[in-house]
Amino acid sequence: MPRPERPAPTGPERPAGPGSGAPIRPTPDPGEPLLQIVDLTLRFGGVTALDRVSFDIRRGEILGLIGPNGAGKTTCFNAITGVCPPTAGTIRFRGTSLGRRKKHQITRLGIARTFQNIRLFPEMTALENVMVGADAHHRTSVPGAIFRLSPRHFAEERVCRAIAMEMLDRVGITERAHQIARNLPYGDQRRLEIARALATRPALLCLDEPAAGSNPAEKASLLELIRSLRDSGYTILLIDHDMKLVMGVTDRIVVLEFGRKIAEGLPAEIRENPAVVAAYLGVPDGSA
Amino acid sequence: MTGFVDRLRLADEQRAAFAAWPRRWWAGLPRPVRLGALVAFAAFLVALPILQPPVLTTTGTDFTGVLFTVGVYCLCALGLNIVVGLAGLLDLGYIGFFAVGAYSVAVFGSPQSKLATEYPWLVCIPIAIAISMVSGAILGGPTLRLRGDYLAIVTLGFGEIVRLTAVNSEVLGAAAGIPEVPRPPGERADGTRLFTIVDVTPFYWLVLALIFLVVLAGANLERSRVGRAWVAIREDEDVAQLMGVPTFRFKLWAFAMGAAVGGLSGALFASRQTFINPESFPVQTSLMFLAAVVIGGAGNKFGVVLGAVIVAYLPERLRSIDDGLLVVWYVSLVLGLATYLLLRRRGPRDGPRTYLRLGVVAGILAALPPLLLAMPEVFGSRGEIGQLRYLMFGLALIVMSVFRPQGLIPSRRRAIELEDRAKEVEPGATS
Amino acid sequence: MALLEITDLSVHYGRVRAVHEVSLTVAEGEIVTLIGANGAGKTTTMRALSGLQPVSSGRIHFDGEDITHLRADLRVIRGISQAPEGRGIFPGMSVRDNLDMGAYARRDRHLTRAADLERVFTLFPRLKERSRQAGGTLSGGEQQMLTIGRALMARPRLLLLDEPSMGLAPMLIGQIFEILQEINEQGTTILLVEQNAHRALSVADRAYILETGSIVATGTGSALLDDPSVRAAYLGVA
Numbered sequence: 013m014p015r016p017e018r019p020a021p022t023g024p025e026r027p028a029g030p031g032s033g034a035p036i037r038p039t040p041d042p043g044e045p046l047l048q049i050v051d052l053t054l055r056f057g058g059v060t061a062l063d064r065v066s067f068d069i070r071r072g073e074i075l076g077l078i079g080p081n082g083a084g085k086t087t088c089f090n091a092i093t094g095v096c097p098p099t100a101g102t103i104r105f106r107g108t109s110l111g112r113r114k115k116h117q118i119t120r121l122g123i124a125r126t127f128q129n130i131r132l133f134p135e136m137t138a139l140e141n142v143m144v145g146a147d148a149h150h151r152t153s154v155p156g157a158i159f160r161l162s163p164r165h166f167a168e169e170r171v172c173r174a175i176a177m178e179m180l181d182r183v184g185i186t187e188r189a190h191q192i193a194r195n196l197p198y199g200d201q202r203r204l205e206i207a208r209a210l211a212t213r214p215a216l217l218c219l220d221e222p223a224a225g226s227n228p229a230e231k232a233s234l235l236e237l238i239r240s241l242r243d244s245g246y247t248i249l250l251i252d253h254d255m256k257l258v259m260g261v262t263d264r265i266v267v268l269e270f271g272r273k274i275a276e277g278l279p280a281e282i283r284e285n286p287a288v289v290a291a292y293l294g295v296p297d298g299s300a
Numbered sequence: 301m302t303g304f305v306d307r308l309r310l311a312d313e314q315r316a317a318f319a320a321w322p323r324r325w326w327a328g329l330p331r332p333v334r335l336g337a338l339v340a341f342a343a344f345l346v347a348l349p350i351l352q353p354p355v356l357t358t359t360g361t362d363f364t365g366v367l368f369t370v371g372v373y374c375l376c377a378l379g380l381n382i383v384v385g386l387a388g389l390l391d392l393g394y395i396g397f398f399a400v401g402a403y404s405v406a407v408f409g410s411p412q413s414k415l416a417t418e419y420p421w422l423v424c425i426p427i428a429i430a431i432s433m434v435s436g437a438i439l440g441g442p443t444l445r446l447r448g449d450y451l452a453i454v455t456l457g458f459g460e461i462v463r464l465t466a467v468n469s470e471v472l473g474a475a476a477g478i479p480e481v482p483r484p485p486g487e488r489a490d491g492t493r494l495f496t497i498v499d500v501t502p503f504y505w506l507v508l509a510l511i512f513l514v515v516l517a518g519a520n521l522e523r524s525r526v527g528r529a530w531v532a533i534r535e536d537e538d539v540a541q542l543m544g545v546p547t548f549r550f551k552l553w554a555f556a557m558g559a560a561v562g563g564l565s566g567a568l569f570a571s572r573q574t575f576i577n578p579e580s581f582p583v584q585t586s587l588m589f590l591a592a593v594v595i596g597g598a599g600n601k602f603g604v605v606l607g608a609v610i611v612a613y614l615p616e617r618l619r620s621i622d623d624g625l626l627v628v629w630y631v632s633l634v635l636g637l638a639t640y641l642l643l644r645r646r647g648p649r650d651g652p653r654t655y656l657r658l659g660v661v662a663g664i665l666a667a668l669p670p671l672l673l674a675m676p677e678v679f680g681s682r683g684e685i686g687q688l689r690y691l692m693f694g695l696a697l698i699v700m701s702v703f704r705p706q707g708l709i710p711s712r713r714r715a716i717e718l719e720d721r722a723k724e725v726e727p728g729a730t731s
Numbered sequence: 732m733a734l735l736e737i738t739d740l741s742v743h744y745g746r747v748r749a750v751h752e753v754s755l756t757v758a759e760g761e762i763v764t765l766i767g768a769n770g771a772g773k774t775t776t777m778r779a780l781s782g783l784q785p786v787s788s789g790r791i792h793f794d795g796e797d798i799t800h801l802r803a804d805l806r807v808i809r810g811i812s813q814a815p816e817g818r819g820i821f822p823g824m825s826v827r828d829n830l831d832m833g834a835y836a837r838r839d840r841h842l843t844r845a846a847d848l849e850r851v852f853t854l855f856p857r858l859k860e861r862s863r864q865a866g867g868t869l870s871g872g873e874q875q876m877l878t879i880g881r882a883l884m885a886r887p888r889l890l891l892l893d894e895p896s897m898g899l900a901p902m903l904i905g906q907i908f909e910i911l912q913e914i915n916e917q918g919t920t921i922l923l924v925e926q927n928a929h930r931a932l933s934v935a936d937r938a939y940i941l942e943t944g945s946i947v948a949t950g951t952g953s954a955l956l957d958d959p960s961v962r963a964a965y966l967g968v969a
Contacts, residue, residue: 116541125542127539144540147528152524152525152526153553154526157524158517
């Protein structure tokens, strides 16, 4: 009878530490670059959105990407996930260039993302939303599903559902599984986006302003969630304007301004960096 | 902190639960009763041509012929529902696939065809389905990169291209068409053929069986990775792709599956007609198929079947109706609509304007028939009241699209399945 | 006399009550803020004020006139302008055209347009750089600036702002609130909805706190800032 083609999903109780989590392949050497961005340039018409940006994301770290509005942060996400192909420069993931791969192929390689302005499948339930993500690595198509003849179909359905439920549990919204995404409270929609991204079994998780529009309590629990994800082996690239979150959770920070990298370093260094203070942080203020 | 949204969701669920009450009532019945009812309903459908029930029967047109046409429409609505309802691709040229299926059977099976292959019917049908699928893929290949309006225009063109190709191609019989399209095999006990021009009943039974098969296959697809991918594409194509859905491939599949069902339907139509020519496939028919999907409720199989029944059966029934019955129908339609609107619209937001609007709609509806009857020079004598049927049908469409744009049986599968599936969730499995 | 006076306002979505008998006033020249959790009814109240959401009961008076059932476009002519949450910009139009749309309802727009544009561009130099670009190509934060700029173009008497700081860089958040105070001093009355309660209370003359559709507290900005229960619930400080 049907046999699962890949290892059953690991539960949230799996041991902590880099490499033990969701990545499909074990991570051999923590600290080595997972994603390398080299001289990335992106131009739309006459506008240069990114200008020779280079940085690495190391396995198992949380890298913060900050900068003023319009500095090119989301464009950088778009380049990594294949939404906007680079004008020049290369992006290497696990040592191989992404080249001109399609969006869904990049997802299958192990890069997943969330969106600044929430983009769920509004009429699907939370569970179905996550199942779409979990389907990324499955192969059943029309011939296998139409008369339910293929054993792979059943195996994949089971794995898909199990992964989806696990990821909903992971972000703490299991009780929302059968509600339509459109009707979820704002904070849960943000979490559902993360669950859907996690279900694609990424090695690199890109979060685009996950805290936007959240209140202090929601932000605090989000910070916990991001930390726990890092602890179970995901590498995370995080964009946010909330400095409490960014400074509290990231291992390193890259700062962009006008499409150029103006600084890179540990959170403490970035906080003191005069260029960053002038361009982005402004006068220190406890409220943000 | 979860005040309002929770209440909104609750109301949504209550509404879904209310909409789902027939289904809940149904699920609450004991299994043997349900099974019995299903068998009885199936038997009723099968026996319709023999029973010729008094109210349902069309006088003036062959009732069984009408039933067959309705069945063909149901098949088309089911196929188009995959494309429009699930994958969200607006296809205005569905008649093209229907024609491809019909012509495939005619060209490969008819002794009068220039090809002169004279394949038997059972060989022709798979060929027709395959050619339709390929034509769907050929149309989809270059056009599925387009979105929304552009796709609709290109598909509209496709429907016309197929018809014009037939008009101008000698192999396809040109304007004269192709006669002697093969019929399904099978004999009665006395040795005469089962499928004849005279008796449509076997054709009706055949189409009934195929509808059953297509519903089953459609349900399987809907509940699989394929169905999820289609709905995800409908909801947000870019995000679907970013979540790993190969969108182009699945859109192509949606087109091919839709085309296959349309082709099958066309093949049946051609076998029943035994003669086809380009005039059998006017572009307007595409819009009737689309109307069936939209009226019934895009995305819901049972909805679109109901829509097809309304679109194909109602005009035929109205054609042969006498004045008295028409008045009864009309009054009950107006009353039903008014009752529904009054029940549904009772909310705190209702002001005098709502009632004014309702009054105007009811007034127009009530005033229309006498007005039309008073103008015999426009609509002919009272005896030709059937002429009004398309007008009334159009009116019903407008009313529908204003008051119930989601269709008669909207796609609420998720909300409806809620109760069944809630059992699967581990209670207390959350933080 | 109050410029804006809301009495017992209730709003329903279908049968669900989103806002329940809310009464509040905004006097000419004030900055008033509305704070509360997600889903408390803040955005719904704003939509009711701008005329996008029908009201079930209650009254809205603007400058002494009952505008409860007035169409949204006519409210703009009366002087109420909203910068909606979620960046409702026109993506296919250039930044400049987007801004011009803000002044659409003004009959004297040809007289004031140049000066108003200049003012918006001074406030947001970023928009000036991108004035020929299509609105949809702007980054999220830039779209936010555009929304605020467009609302200013209407030269409103009452400016409704829904989460102006959302998605903006820390430095810009500071600037936005400075700008708000500046245009307030120039005579624009402001009603502000904010998730960043600390900032909002710091600039506001008065504030209302909404919970599940009802007002649960009100007071001056500074008084609420010092209120321990408010601090715990909305400022994230124990």
